Amino acid sequence: MDARNDMLRLLQSRKPGYSLEQPFYTDPDYFKLDMELMWYRDWxxxxxxxxxxxxxxxxxxxxxxxxxxxxxxxxxxxxxxxxxxxxxxxxxxxxxxxxxxxxxxxxxxxxxxxxxxxxxxxxxxxxxxxxxxxxxxxxxxxxxxxxxxxxxxxxxxxxxxxxxxxxxxxxxxxxxAKVAFESTIVEKGNWKLVWENNRECYHCAGNHPELCKTFPEAPTVTGVQGADSDPEMLAHWAKCEAAGLPSRFRIDP
Missing domain, CATH: 2.102.10.10 (Rieske [2Fe-2S] iron-sulphur domain)
Structure with a gap:
């Protein structure tokens, strides 16, 4: 079975809320497809x-x-x-x-x-x-x-x-703006691991306590779920947008 069909089969059988299967992170053929289908095509x-x-x-x-x-x-x-x-x-x-x-x-x-x-x-x-x-x-x-x-x-x-x-x-x-300081971090792992970590704050309290001082850890605040029904978030969005600062979470166009 070629990598493209194998990848499609695993995506179609994936359980919602579960991680991707191991080949998505370790298989060189999957990585090649990632580059061809996303990194070389998208903005x-x-x-x-x-x-x-x-x-x-x-x-x-x-x-x-x-x-x-x-x-x-x-x-x-x-x-x-x-x-x-x-x-x-x-x-x-x-x-x-x-x-x-x-x-x-x-x-x-x-x-x-x-x-x-x-x-x-x-x-x-x-x-x-x-x-x-x-x-x-x-x-x-x-x-x-x-x-x-x-x-x-x-x-x-x-x-x-x-x-x-x-x-x-x-x-x-x-x-x-002007560049005041530069720092380079090289992540030794598949790019999806980096983005999965970046897009969730389940790990923040134990690993980034200083970050959690700036906002509540509630899933609605971190964009994980239910933000549109959270009174605190709705009030925050209304305040920002009244000041001309769009703030509602958007995933794609």
Whole structure:
């Protein structure tokens, strides 16, 4: 049985409220399908506008097999490209972040504008058309100070997602923020384990007591269940939304 059909069978037989079966966390073929069906197709939050404070600022990220560079151009726009030179595939930007007037491949010095256009390639044959060899673009959108990218050749329409999240983000003016401190945590486990932990607070009292000082541990408050019928939550939402701050829990568009 191939991995795709095996995965579908296990999903269809899964009991509500129970964890996924072991292969979803450990099987390399399942992980490959995760990447192909989600990570390489869907819009991904990848960083913040404030990480690219001026023209020439760039950051690099790795999404599975794909290295990506995000850079702010001279017009202030944030662009995303496959971090791969069009000549021999060398990585153009080799550091996690930096600032550059132009993007220059270290291998043969092919030079790209911040908007991805190829500016210089020495000793090319007659008839070489620079306009056909710019960096390959990656779909990129910025909303409320958050940057999203999509690796798909035909990305899903971002408009519904923008319409849902923009009212939540804009009041906080995150596009005007500055990076004061950075910390990197590398989780040595399947990505679903990280998200399952992130999306529940059943473990918070025993592991994050300082976090629990900021809100009650009740499932209605943490978004687990029944928030729409909790008088305390309804009052909190009404207060926030009266101040122009959307606050109700939303799962998807």
């Amino acid at each position: 991904l939050f990848i960083g913040h506008d404030c990480e690219l404070p001026k023209p020439g600022s760039y950051i690099t990220v790795q999404i599975g097999d794909y290295p990506v560079v995000l850079v702010r151009d001279q017009k202030g726009r944030i662009n995303a490209f496959h971090n791969s030179c069009r000549h021999r595939g060398s990585r153009v930007c080799n550091t996690d972040k930096g600032t550059a007037a132009k993007l220059v491949c270290p291998y043969h010095q092919w030079t790209y504008e911040l908007d991805g256009r190829l500016l210089f390639a020495r000793q090319m044959a007659d008839g070489f058309d620079k306009s056909q060899f710019g960096l390959k673009p990656v779909a990129c959108e910025s909303v409320g100070g958050y940057i999203f990218i999509c690796l798909a050749k035909e990305p899903a329409d971002f408009a519904p997602m923008r319409a849902m999240i923009e009212p939540y983000l804009l009041p906080h003016r995150l596009s005007e």
